């Protein structure tokens with residue numbers, strides 16, 4: 001009997017032989033990844049991108065495991081180091097399109113300094129930060145994005161820290177593009193990725209995600225659906241507001257939208273200009 | 281092309297020139313004494329050769345940037361000193377694990393910790409080999425002059441590219457402040473090697489599948505259509521995470537063995553009056569210059585002293601050392617720390633007394649100081 005294989009249009013960007021993946025049932029990471037793959041697929045079909053130029057770079061964490069499942073040039077770097085790695089890729093071959101796809105702990109925790117400086121330099125790369133508000137892979141410790149008072153395994157009395165609002169951070173550091181979306185609204189996320197992929201300079205998209213296994217379970221959500229439904233209530237889409245007006249608060253709400261769109265020259269262009277200027 | 285020219289350079293400048301000759305195209309660094317000169321020299325010069333020089337926010341960024349750049353097809357390098365080298369530790373292992381060609385210039389100063397930034401030292405004999413966690417292979421070369429800084433930086437790139445390993449060029453504070461004549465040889469007078477390219481088409485190519493003879497996998501660059509996965513986790517030949525005994529064992533062994541198999545490319549040493557030496561000194565780097573003077577003067581007095589100088593520190597020329605020690609009654613290791621190289625020498629030369637002369641001094645010891653410190657053995 002002939003086996004009829006169901007070929008999914010996105011399979012060409014994946015390594016199906018590696019399935020099943022390691023993510024838990026109901027995890028939000030897959031939604032974020034599929035939004036990225038659909039964005040690439042559409043751009044390629046529209047003749048606006050060559051997917052062979054993409055270099056998919058991750059750090060370490062649940063989210064970061066994505067580099068093992070995609071069929072791009074890729075790297076699974078040490079924890080927090082995806083951004084400087086991507087910088088090296090871009091500066092060595094400016095034709096390449098580095099995309100960093102990693103967790104919140106990876107990008108604004110251990111990798112926070114790299115994040116700030118890459119944004120300040122307007123380093124040409126797209127950074128997609130999947131924010132599940134927790135250190136998931138290591139079992140639920142507090143992250144720099146964990147909301148106040150939330151229980152984590154290292155803040156068993158509740159989180160005394162104030163979280164980063166990564167949107168304001170990216171904006172103040174100088175990113176060309178800053179947006180925040182959520183796995184509850186994958187279509188908006190996909191469109192944002194399409195736009196950001198074609199821009200120059202530092203582009204930052206935060207994606208609120210759900211980690212039902214660790215974050216959700218530890219604070220009393222009994223199923224992925226429950227957590228997902230709750231996140232839908234937490235997020236609020238706002239058009240035309242400035243980064244400083246965005247909120248990041250598990251109780252009051254988390255603002256989604258596109259907050260910065262600038263077309264300042266990226267680092268590669270700036271570097272070429274000064275070198276050609278030839279003062280040295 | 282092919283013509284040699286003369287320079288009057290310190291070891292930093294000579295290493296930078298060597299890197300340019302070898303085809304350096306990407307440098308990332310973070311300022312630190314005594315490596316900033318090299319960085320500044322390249323910042324001015326490399327763009328004229330089509331290369332990029334960038335200052336990163338720290339040494340961790342620098343090392344990861346050069347690893348990324350290497351996969352994007354560039355010959356890539358960084359330069360630092362002890363504190364920065366320590367910060368790079370984790371990602372040097374990343375380069376070893378992913379078999380990424382990179383060169384790290386490490387200009388030793390007096391440690392530990394911040395130590396004395398403006399003084400020399402040799403505290404990183406062991407660290408240069410074992411800087412990162414886990415077991416892996418790495419190559420460390422140690423020049424003792426500006427000429428060797430030039431030659432060995434070229435050699436470092438050749439080894440890095442051919443064997444897909446991180447290579448450290450371990451220099452010191454004295455060398456980078458000593459200007460001397462350097463012959464800048466260019467190809468074809470000097471050999472410049474490139475990484476092996478895949479012979480299999482995308483789809484069949486596996487980024488960690490070694491050629492059986494040299495145990496080194498050909499390397500596809502990013503952007504060439506191979507969809508290569510640079511995987512920091514334990515991986516099979518495709519780069520797929522494989523927490524399985526035999527895959528893990530095969531990988532770790534090969535990371536180490538590929539350097540053993542290609543020892544002829546790496547191992548190098550110099551000897552000075554060792555044929556009939558009754559007292560054999562062992563020293564490397566700038567200290568070896570003072571020891572050389574000790575030997576020279578002793579010979580004029582008819583004393584049979586000799587010097588063995590490892591040029592590749594890891595791996596060392598073990599045969600050469602044993603041979604140099606053949607007629608010696610004793611072996612004296614002179615080093616600017618409290619006893620590191622001596623452990624290797626003891627391991628290699630088992631049938632002779634091996635003595636340590638540790639020199640915890642901030643300036644290069646004079647020949648007289650060395651003789652004084654070694655007096656009870658002489």
Ligand SMILES: Cc1ncc(C[n+]2csc(CCOP(=O)(O)OP(=O)(O)O)c2C)c(N)n1
Pocket residue numbers: 060061062063064079102103104105106107132134135136137138143
């Ligand atoms: C240097 C280093 N420190 C700690 C770890 C352990 N570690 C692995 S993943 C991780 C946190 C990941 O959190 P995040 O980036 O938010 O990713 P998630 O798992 O939530 O997707 C930590 C601390 C490590 N791998 N390396």
Ligand code: SF4
Pocket residue numbers: 022023024026027028029062063132136137210211212213214215
């Ligand atoms: S632990 Fe959380 S983030 Fe990690 S795969 Fe499971 S649900 Fe997803």
